[in-house]
Amino acid sequence: MELVKKKIFEKFIAEKGLKSTRQREIILEAFLATDRHMSIEELYLQLRDAHPTIGYATVYRTLKLFAESGIAREFQFGDGQTRYEHVTQGEHHDHLVCVGCGAISEFTNDAVERMQDEIAASHGFAIRYHKMELYGLCAACQK
Amino acid sequence: MELVKKKIFEKFIAEKGLKSTRQREIILEAFLATDRHMSIEELYLQLRDAHPTIGYATVYRTLKLFAESGIAREFQFGDGQTRYEHVTQGEHHDHLVCVGCGAISEFTNDAVERMQDEIAASHGFAIRYHKMELYGLCAACQK
DNA sequence: ATCTATAGTGAAAATCATTTTCAATAACGG
DNA sequence: CCGTTATTGAAAATGATTTTCACTATAGAT
Incomplete structure (x- = not known):
């Protein structure tokens, strides 16, 4: 569930003493709304129309946080790009x-x-x- | 068997109209002699003592050829380095x-x-x- | 609400692995 | 031995990702 993932991420942020920012919210929304198996570049490009001020580096940093928090997983399928996919707890595919x-x-x-x-x-x-x-x-x- | 792999690679070289060079021999020897799951850098460093003239790029190019010929397989385990492992035909692990x-x-x-x-x-x-x-x-x- | 310490951000520069360029060299067939 | 063509090494280029840095925004204390 999307809501569950937001909660998990919020909790992660809080426990780590990190801050909840507008950019992180936007990127999380975008990530949860997309197709699974997004590459960082794909997500960045998709975001750029609505939020042109968000930088490339922030997307990188934020996706890494998602992975750390457990709501996303990094994947490499051999095409040279790191992809991130949704992780639903208790489910493995x-x-x-x-x-x-x-x-x-x-x-x-x-x-x-x-x-x-x-x-x-x-x-x-x-x-x-x-x-x-x-x-x-x-x-x-x-x- | 090491010999079988040499044969396979020689055949591949011949069929593709490529040339059999001293560097390729040396790198093949080294590759076959090593541990499995070598990264390019590891192999290069190991080679450098005995053959300091062999360039980095040549090791890259040659390992790619090994993979193309079927005697090696590319692998990424998520540590950012491409590794090559031996392939024995008919066997999968x-x-x-x-x-x-x-x-x-x-x-x-x-x-x-x-x-x-x-x-x-x-x-x-x-x-x-x-x-x-x-x-x-x-x-x-x-x- | 305001202050303050600290984390986050964007842009550009830096890094890392890998690939390409290019001039010089070495194989292979004739 | 010659000429054609692939190969090589070094350096530059590339592409993805990470870091730096000056500036900004957040969260908690005041």
Whole structure:
């Protein structure tokens, strides 16, 4: 839920002794309203029309804060740009990346979730999280 | 097998009409002799003692060639450096990344391999390959 | 409400990894 | 051995991200 994420971020800001600013609000709104898997540049460009005074560096800094606070996650899919996606607590998903058009879609799979624990356990690893990415051609690109 | 990889690379070079140079040999030797998951800089530094004339750019270019030829694979684990790992044909493995010390270890798991096909199929995806990474604390870092 | 200490901001400069440029060099086929 | 063409090393260029710095805005105390 969008509201939940705002709360989480506010709490994070407060606990860290940081300040709640107009820019952070605007960027958070924009981030929550967008598509998932936004790159920093995409978000910046999208913001620029309505808020031309917000600087590039602020968007970078703010997205990093989102990631720290737990409402966003950083991702690199090998195209040289860091992307941020929404994190809904308690939910985990993985990705399908089309090597044709670059589209990124998501999937959830319980077996994958269970497997991470098994594998981690058998290697003496204290698991935190995992990433799984399937690369291939999406339906549209197969034609 | 190291020899097999050399053969594969030679064949790749020949088929592409490229040239087999002293530098490429040296870098290939070094790459095959190293640890898996080398970053470009690590390999360059390691090379520099014995071969101080080999340039940074050549190492970059050559590792890219290795990846193109199929004997290496590019990887990004989120630390800002591209790493290259050995590829043995017919074998696939995934990774355990320690968030404490940064150590990267490997695992193979048949169920994961099977699952990629199922998931891809159910999304109309023509799968090429996948990556799975488990992040957590390795046994040593848990103490 | 005002003050004050401190965090945040925007713009530009700096940094880091990677890529390209370019003149000089080295392979390969003939 | 020659000529064509790929390759090389060094330096400059690039692209994404981070830092610097002078200025501004926020939050809490007054």
